[in-house]
Amino acid sequence: MDILYRIVIDPFVQMVATPDFLIQVLWEGFVAGVLYALIALGFVLIFKASGVFNFAQGIMVVFAALSLVGFVEVGVPAPIAFVLCLGVMLVLAVGVERLVLRPLVNQPDIILFMATIGLTFFLIGLGELIFGGEPKTMVTEELFLPTGSSVWEPAGLGPDGAPGFILFQHLDVAAAAIALALVAALGFFFSKTRIGRALRAVADDHQAALSVGISLNQIWVIVWFAAGVVALFTGIMWGARSDVSFALEIIAFKALPVLILGGFTSIPGAIVGGLIIGIGEKLGEIYWGPLVGGGIESWLAYMIALVFLLFRPQGLFGERIIERI
Structure with missing residues (x-):
């Protein structure tokens, strides 16, 4: 019974006892x-445009952040370096479309997926060749991102009705707002735009999209560039919270x-x-972490995902695909 109490009841008792700490945890x-x-x-x-999971998105985040820091290290002002990184992401998008996607049009999805794995290792090698393997510090202040923190002391939210104490890092506030x-x-x-409708048409059927005049090549460049822009912002925000x-x-x-x-298809x-x-x-x-020695944060997300796969594999907002034979 003691174990059951510690798992089912005690965590909620702690939440009620220290509501200011609960708010801090919820904010983080x-x-x-x-x-x-x-x-x-x-x-x-990427998945909406091609129906393929882009294995390279993770390394695109790293490559974009390293490019930004690399430009600043050679003396380029941070705002100009940011614009140059957008150019790097555009060049990458065009290169992927010309050298990877265009030759593989109408190939099975697994072929495109394997191509993104190859792109991942190419970018890893290129990144290590250009930037080295040492961690770098994100140029937070040069990008005019806020630093420091503010404290909120709400009345009555501390233990036993005392004033609460909640810390807000200015960088976290900016990161959440920008994201x-x-x-x-x-x-x-x-x-809501014409490009967005074209993107959905391409995702549904490449040949049908081509037959109504939609340029598959242009759509892929646009969507890969958009993913590159997202990767750049992601790299900046995560890099500012830790090393790049x-x-x-x-x-x-x-x-x-x-x-x-x-x-996989829902924004x-x-x-x-x-x-x-x-x-x-x-x-x-x-x-709940103390009950198992900590480290829950490294695997809990995947356990939640496993439960969803068992009961709702298409996700909360995914489309249920029904194929009739």
Whole structure:
């Protein structure tokens, strides 16, 4: 009974006893969830255009962030370096379309997936050749991102009715605001514009899209460039919270359980899935982690995704595909 109490009841008792700490945990989970959603958005854009999971999105995050820091290290002002990185992402998008996607039109999805794996290792090798393998510091202040923190002391939310104490890192506030704005802008662009409708047509049937005059090549360049822009913002935000290194690729693959929860083709699903994973990880690590020695944050997202795969494999917002034989 003692074990059952510690698992089922005690965590909620702790939440009620220290509501200010609960709000702090929820806030940190919210920030992480928004950034997870931003990562997932890059995967969603590629999947909507080609129907293939882009294995290279994680290394694109790393490559974009390293490019930005690399430009600044050679003396380029940070705002100009940011614009140059957008150019790098455009060149990458054109190169992928010309050298990878165009020769593989109408090939099975597994062929395109394997091509993105090859692209991953190419970018890893190119990144190590150009930038080396040492972690680098994100140029946070040069990009005019805020630093420091603010404290909120709400009355009555501390233990025994004392004033509460909640810390907000200014960088986290900026990261959440920028990520939400980018997700909203891209969501509007790809759901309400002519390009967005063309993208959905390409995702449904390549040949049908070509037959009505939609340029498959242009759509792929646009969507890969958009994914590159997302990768750049993701690399900046995550790199500002830690070092810029190839370890960021591991963080990027947290988008996989986010996609499973939200659906591989849904932009709103990426947002909701990211928030579920981000908040769920923080709550699990803080309140249930001590019961298993900690480390829940590294695997809880994948356990949640496994449960969704068993009961709703298309995700919360994914489309159920019915094939009649």
